Amino acid sequence: MTSTFGQGPLFFPLTFRPRRSPLFPARSGTLVARRVTMLTRDECGASGGSRTCRREAEYGRMTHPAVDWSQLSHAYGPADDIPGLFVRLNGSQEDEKVWHDLWSALCHQGTVYEASYAALPALAAIATGRAPGERKQAVLMGGLIVAEADATLRGRYASQITELMSVTRACLADVPADEPEMFVYLAQGLLAFEGVPIWSQQLELLFEEFEAECSECEALTCILLGEYVDECDAELHPASPDELTGVGARIYNMARDAGHDQVAAWATHLFGYATCPECETRFSISVGIAGQEHS
Incomplete structure (x- = not known):
């Protein structure tokens, strides 16, 4: 789930990720369910x-x-x-x-x-x-x-x-350079229109907290990215730009070409690696996300 702007990220496991309009933050942590008045x-x-x-x-x-x-x-x-x-x-x-x-x-x-x-x-x-x-x-x-x-x-x-x-x-x-989250939302929408699986819904993890599955022992590791990446307890290993392939490379290059260096840096983390705290295996974060999507 995307957190209310200004309140920091909120955690929801990937199996339950309520979402909202990127332009209208939830009020008090929830989306106001307000029935629209109808003309009789x-x-x-x-x-x-x-x-x-x-x-x-x-x-x-x-x-x-x-x-x-x-x-x-x-x-x-x-x-x-x-x-x-x-x-x-x-x-x-x-x-x-x-x-x-x-x-x-x-x-x-x-x-x-x-x-x-x-x-x-x-x-x-x-x-x-x-x-x-x-x-x-x-x-x-x-x-x-x-x-x-x-x-x-x-x-x-x-x-x-x-x-x-x-x-x-x-x-x-x-999108101005000081609106990196909006750039991500729009890029995610573009992937949806193009029919790209997984990342047409999960690209917003670039600036969220979530769990990724270790490819070795299947333990879940809590990952925190975006502007709060330095607060992540997990050991992260960003990919170098020349390592990136597929959607990761595309988002990185789109962001760099558009002057969104912050989003490009986020992409190196999301499509990079983390060390599993259980078995100490270094695993691909994006593969861990995809594995949960198909489980």
Whole structure:
């Protein structure tokens, strides 16, 4: 789980890793579960209400004409409130609350729902500027959703995934050097759109506390990375850049090319080694993570 910014990392084993929106920290350590207010039929008939309902219907047809949102579900039940939330995005201060509600309903603690996938056309429309809203929010949410998609769902939303992938690359180029965590979140989303297994969900371990499995004795070693790496009790052995391969090499080079030297340094640790406190074997941290994912 990503910790609330400013509070340091929180520990959750890899088998239970609740997640949240990278842009909206949890409150008091938990994501506020707040049911979104829905327009009833009576409200739609009230002054101004019919205009809002028409906008919802138009937005629903624009983003995904075949979706009957009332037949889909999200974290709190029927998803017929989702088009209304997207309609409320207009660049005002209200947008923060709307995005909070969207994250809470569609990606509650990292869980995605059938309505989450149906929202991908709306998120792609926002990311590409066809609909109002913050494009960074759209690609971050889209990445978390797509990371859970199977081959059938990826095929169904292939065009939206392609659009989100392109915008994510553009967002990565704009991340300031003093926002390394945002760079990691976006890189993780990019891997999700590309269909890269494991690291499309676990790349955020670059700045978290977690457990990795020793390849020799299968004991779990607590690893602490990111800005708190010096506080890690485990004996860590960062990889040299020329040792890195695959995703590790790619993330290192992406970070260095973008001026994110801090993220590049984190990558040498995540894709480096640790000494097991039980059997004193030096094992690959990334392999230890992958082993837990497949166990």
